[in-house]
Amino acid sequence: MASDSPLKSKPPYSSNILFLFLVLSTNLITLFLSSSFSSCALKPSTTTTAAATADPATPTTGSNLPYASTEDTSNLPAEFLAFASGQLLPFGYNANFDSNTIYPPVGQACTLFPDLLRRFMSYKVNGSCPDDEFLAQRLLLKGCEPLPRRRCRPASNPNYVEPYPLPKSYCDLNIQINTETPMASDSPLKSKPPYSSNILFLFLVLSTNLITLFLSSSFSSCALKPSTTTTAAATADPATPTTGSNLPYASTEDTSNLPAEFLAFASGQLLPFGYNANFDSNTIYPPVGQACTLFPDLLRRFMSYKVNGSCPDDEFLAQRLLLKGCEPLPRRRCRPASNPNYVEPYPLPKSYWSTPSDSSVVWTAYKCKNYDCLINRKKNHKGFDDCIDCFDLQGNEKNRWAKGKGGGLDFGVDEVLGFKKPGTIRIGLDIGGGVATFAVRMKERNITILTTSMNLNGPFNSFIASRGVVPLYLSISQRLPFFDNTLDIVHSMHVLSNWIPTTLLHFAMFDIYRVLRPGGLFWLDHFFCVGEQLEEVYGPLIESIGYKKLKWVVGKKLDRGPERREMYLSALLEKPLKNSW
Known part of the structure; x- marks a missing residue:
């Protein structure tokens, strides 16, 4: 055989036997599991074994629906009620919320586990949080998602050091492979099966398993038959809660x-395989906002569609529900509305400062029906619109945060980054970031920023995505979906201000x-207040949290x-770098 023959490195006969054994055994396992744990075979016991008060992981209601079955709040912690209860907006009725009350979003299932919830919400306000990561994750996996916010400082390592700067941080902890050392001629790795053999092996194992699974499920007596019926729209006032309590359940x-x-x-x-230690349960509760069931008429309209079909074009309805505390919204089994003439976005970096095509948006929910209208609405529109001039990328947005203005209220990006070692600001968040110009500015400096935004009479999230940065469709009230002690920078302009209830x-x-x-x-950035509010309310509130002031400008x-x-x-x-807890 020629020395360069590709057959020289083929697997020996024993490897072929092993290959055949693996294929057959995995198929038998797949067949066994698909039959043993099918929805027909699974018949859980209907008996209970312990009282709810004895085990904090046991729901306090016999219903498997994740909401409390009583208005009695005596078993719920005071700090949870302080956060989750509906709060009056300082300036009264707000058209975006369609209400004078704001319901902070919290997971429907939170109140099912009052003992776990009580432990999670037990802390000294303005003090240190308990070191309870395991408890927080246990609650979250039980459907208490989002978790309620807390007013305490999270646990952190007292010996914390600054992270490596970019790009060193990308691979510093990865296994380093020395590619410069030549492989010895007698190395046993030299005769390993070629790459194509590995791919073929993987393909055969996966394909035969999929065929086995398909055959075992297709001819099962319990095929999936989703309901395709839709429900009628309600006639009552959808904005009126169905309970007198101001608690969102x-x-x-x-x-x-x-x-x-x-x-x-x-x-x-x-769960198909029974008890799961991570969930500490044999049941999974999909997270949905606790306030969703307060507005059954809105909810019925939102959840009325043909399964596996097209979703209704109901962006305005979805946002109305979300702003009423139904956050996260329930998932749906339908395809979202999209523009039939959609075109690919501009490539990077052109997309950063280019107005996208009108065909990238479904315009039904907005007064303006194209970007030209949005760009010119400051000149043509009387009245208030959120971020009224944001869509004009050649206007004020072009210079926003580019440079500071001589010690005034407008800080520049490079001025702020200059307070830290180069490369150590790497990832962050912009809360209520409009059209994400802040994120684009940072992206141009190799810093990744996610931007939260609602679509208040404008396609903000679609516009952000078209620019090539990441939007997060979150309200100001929701617990931020990040783990403790992870982000390098958080920015917010205009959104955090005195319109939010102080608590x-x-x-x-x-x-x-x-x-x-x-x-x-x-x-x-530009926190708005009036009169003595800064001195008497907001200054002390901010100072109580524990930050070190680097700049503090009032204008x-x-x-x-x-x-x-x-x-x-x-x-x-x-x-603080040290003792932040």
């Missing part, structure tokens, strides 16, 4: 007013502190007249 186990598709998603579901703002400020790593930066807002005594605060705050 239903006050009855009666589910007759809830849509079938919501029950299909939100009801506890038995909720306190929770939000601590949540920002939670997700920042030790040494991380919080850039509070008057005079565009509506000095008699209003309106002002802005711009601050750059640092989470």
Whole structure:
């Protein structure tokens, strides 16, 4: 055989026998599992073994629906009620919320486990949180998602050091493979099967298993037959809660007013393989906002569709539910509306500063029906719109944060980054970031920023994605979906201000502190307040959290007249590197 023959490195006969054995054994295992744990064979016991008070992991209601079955709140911790109860907006009715009350989103299943919840919400306000990561994850995996916000400082390592700067941090902890040392001619690795043999082996194992699984399920007596019926729209006022309590959960186990598709998603579901140690249960509760069931008429409209079909074009309805505390929204089994003439976005970096095609958006929910209207609405539209000039990338957005303005309220990106070692600000979040110009500025400096935004009379999330940065469709009230001590920087401009109830703002400020790593930066940009509010309320509130002040600039807002005594605060705050807990 020629020395360069590809057959020289083929697997020996014993390897072929092993290959055949693996294929047959994995197929037999697949067949066994698919039959043993099918929905027909699985018949869980209906008996209970312990009282709910004895085991904190046991729901306190006999229903498998993740909401409390009583308005009695005596078993719920006071700090949970302080966060989760509906709070009056300081300026009254708000058209975006369609209400004068804001319901902070918290997972439906949280109140099913009052003992776990009580432990999680037991801490000294403005003090240190318990070191309870395992407890937090246990609650989250039980469907208490999002977790309630807390007003305490998260646990952190007292010996924390600054992270490696980019790009060193990318691979510093990865296994380093020495590719410069030549392989010895007699190395046993030289005769390993070629790459194509490995691919063939993997393909055969996967394909035969899939065929086995398909055959065993296709001819099972219990084929999946999803309901395709839709429910009718309700006639009552959809904005009126169905319970007198201001707590965002239903006050009855009666589910007759809830849509079938919501029950299909939100009801506890038995795990196919029984008890799971990670969930500490044999049941999984899909997370859904606790306030969802307060608005059954809105919920019924949102969950009315043909399974496996097209979703209704109902972005406005979805956002209305979300802003009422139904966050996260329940998942749906339908395809979302999209523009039939959609075209590919501009490539990077052109997309950063280019207005995307009108065909990238479904315009039904908005007054404007194209980007030209949005770009010119400051000139043509009378009245208030959120971030009214944001879509004009050649206007104010072009220079926003590019440079600081001589010690004033407007800090520049490079000025802020100059407070830290080069490369150590790598990842972060912009809360209520409009069209994500802040994220684009940072991306141009190799820093990844995620941007939270709602679609308040404009396709903000679609526009952000078209620019090539990542949008997060989250309300200001939701617990931030990041682990403790992870982000290098958090920025927020205009959104955090005196329109938010003070208690909720306190929770939000601590949540920002939670997700920042030790040494991380919080850039509070143009915080709006009036009169003595800064000195008497907001200054002490911010200072109580534990930040180190790097910059603190207060300026008057005079565009509506000095008699209003309106002002802005711009601050750059640092989470302590040591002893942040």
